[in-house]
Amino acid sequence: MIDNPEKTARLLAALKAAVPFEVELTERLAKHLCAQNVAGADKMHHTVSDLSYAGDEGGIVCHLVSPEEGGSVLVVSLTQVHAPRSIPLASEVVAYQKHRVKKLKKQRQIN
Secondary structure: OOOOHHHHHHHHHHHHHHOOEEEEEOHHHHHHHHHOOOOOOOOOEEEEEEEEEOHHHHOEEEEEEEHHHOOEEEEEEHHHEEOOOOOOOHHHHHHHHHHHHHHHHHHHHHO
16 A cells, blocks of 8 residues: 555645645756656646545645636646645645655565
8 A cells, every 4th residue: 555544634634725826847847747748748747626535546736727728627647736835735745755655666566
C-alpha cells in the first residue's frame, strides 16, 4: 500500500474544502502535455476545481479547469503539481508528495 488511507482521506477532504486554488504544473508534466498537444498545456498555472482519489495507483488527483479551452478538464496527480506556499495546506501537500514519491520509487525497485 502506497498511501496511508486515513491521512490521505483527511488531506483530500481538507483540499476539497479549499477549492478553488491555484497550482503550477511541474516542468516535466508541462513538457509531456505539450508533446501530446493537450489543450492548455502551454499554461503553467491552473486552477484546481475539484479533487478525487484514484486509488493507490493514482493517488490524489487534481481536476484542472481551463476556461479558455471551453471548460475542458485536465486530471493530474497531486505529485505532478506545485502548490503555492500561501495555501494553508501547503506543508501537508509537500509531505504527501514526498511520501508518495518515496513509496513509488521503493515499489519500482522491488518489481
